[in-house]
Amino acid sequence: MLGLAKGLRTVGQPKFIRGMGWAAVCQMNSTNDVQGNILQATGLIEKAAARGADMVFLPEAFDFIGSSSEETGSLAQPLAGSTIRKFQEVAEANKVWLSLGGFHQKEASDTKIWNTHAIIDEAGRVVETYNKAHLFDVEIPGKFRLKESDYVNPGVSVPNPVHSPLGQIGLGVCYDIRFAEMSLGLRSAGAEILTFPSAFTVTTGMAHWKPLLQARAIENQCYVIAAAQTGQHNSKRASYGHAMILDPWGTVVAECRHSGKA
Helix, strand or coil: CCCCEEECCCCCCCEEEECCCEEEECEECCCCCHHHHHHHHHHHHHHHHHCCCCEEEECCCCCCCCCCHHHHHHHCECCCCHHHHHHHHHHHHHCCEEEEEEEEECCCCCCCEEEEEEEECCCCCEEEEEECCCCCEEEECCCEEEEHHHCEECCCCCCCCEEECCEEEEECCHHHHHCHHHHHHHHHCCCCEEECCECCEHHHHHHHHHHHHHHHHHHHCCEEEECEEEEEEECCEEEECCCEEECCCCCEEEECCCCCCC
16 A cells, blocks of 8 residues: 655654655644744645645644643634645645644633544545544653643544545544544544644653554554654743654654754
8 A cells, every 4th residue: 555655854754655655744833923823834834745745744833832721722723724725725725645743722702722634635525624622731740741631622523534535544643642542433434644744742752652663553454644843943832842653563654853952
């Protein structure tokens, strides 16, 4: 189904793998500057498309990473808002599919946001969405606190795998990777590729990022594509990076390196 990877070496550049089509996995450093993040992401998409990519994978929080839950709520948009419309236009203009790995979605009636993984086809249509089910809640007194459930609604269902130019893709987001039963369910439903667009913390990334991706690939005997955030986003938050693609043997066939200090 998929073959050998090749690609650029520079952090943030898209990496490729050949299968029924070319896939590009991307790495970003999002901040609270939405327009700056859109420029960063569209630049990666255009570069990937110019190199022949059929589908481009962006990380969780490709739209922004806020400095507080209040700022996050204020910057969140409806699915039909200007941010997703922009990426629909970019997909259509470049004739590529997009995996938008974690959009901060907030509709008019919502009190909390949704962490939404959206798939857009080459015609600019939103063909599937998935709301992140497993939220990242951690609190180390006096050191670190990040409780996604304070401001994010958990998703309550997982869609069937999406038919794409690369094959059948099962949708996840970041922390979902720690719940093996979800991946097994997607594989049983026909997924040939699992996706985990992420913004892993530096500490947990150093310890568990690669082993978790390898475990999901090996136990399900399928490819795993994991776009990633990297570097310092604000004074309180940094991400591990190392966006990668793994084959069913658990071998890393494409990887972006970490950039930025924790």
